[in-house]
Amino acid sequence: MITGTGLISQPTSVVLAGCGNMGFAMLRGWLATGTLKPQDVHVVEPLDALLLRADGQGVNTYSTAAALPGDLMPDIVIFAVKPQVIGDVIGDYLRFSQPGRGTTFVSVAAGVPIARFERELAPGAPVIRVMPNTPAAVGEGAMVMCANAHVTDRQRKTVERLMAASGEVTEIGDEALMDAVTAVSGSGPAYVFHLIEALTEAGKAVGLPDDIAGRLALQTVHGAARYAHQSGEDPGTLREQVTSPNGTTAAALGVLMRPDGLAALLEEAVRAARDRAIELGR
């Protein structure tokens, strides 16, 4: 696992195909840390509003791949489009996969296997599948990457450093785990945002004003996550430290930790996400 700003020493040129929620989150992370220079980033995005948003970051923008400069030799092409359209998009970047180009292909699409890219790009194309998450926008992402056999050490390091600029990177060799990763850390921020929403609503239900309930819920999740990260203690120990015998927390955990409580619900949710990733890859 590597973390940090992961500054790339050589100028690295990147084509980002798709600049929606995930593409833009990564872009913000790379530019904010100075990992990439705006002039080295080429964003392809068909939606005008999103293209304008990317343009506001000072990067080069194009509404179609056909508009990319003919002499462009990107080090990395990143696919950040929906899995459902990936089949229509890969072919637009085929020219960068011709032998000798040295371009690494990165996909963040949930469920889509490396083999799909290997089938549609030129033989021997280096492909890295990455599962990022949106906290990448503030340098707090959790990224997992898995490379095919054609990726050189240098290419792997460059992509690893690019991803590390947006958070913590773990590399795995077993691609079959990527769907489980997607279900835990790719989708995971949504579970935590929902926890903040639910805790806010619960606070309101017991009489707190809306703004105070929202602030307390957000800061509690932020503070607890940061404390868990920095203290080095396991979450179970930290939970016990909050739980006075026969006190208020014990009363709440009696509800949350019953057999059909939060753990069972989360397992069901993660299984549903993992299964959907598998479906998307078919």
Ligand SMILES: NC(=O)c1ccc[n+]([C@@H]2O[C@H](COP(=O)([O-])OP(=O)(O)OC[C@H]3O[C@@H](n4cnc5c(N)ncnc54)[C@H](OP(=O)(O)O)[C@@H]3O)[C@@H](O)[C@H]2O)c1
């Ligand atoms: N959002 C997350 O938290 C997250 C986390 C991890 C991984 N991912 C993965 O990241 C990918 C993008 O997800 P997202 O949430 O960012 O989706 P999104 O917000 O819909 O962004 C994708 C963008 O790509 C555009 N697009 C469509 N065809 C294109 C083309 N030919 N060239 C360039 N851009 C094109 C889409 O435009 P249209 O809307 O007009 O099609 C859209 O604006 C997905 O594969 C997803 O599985 C997302």
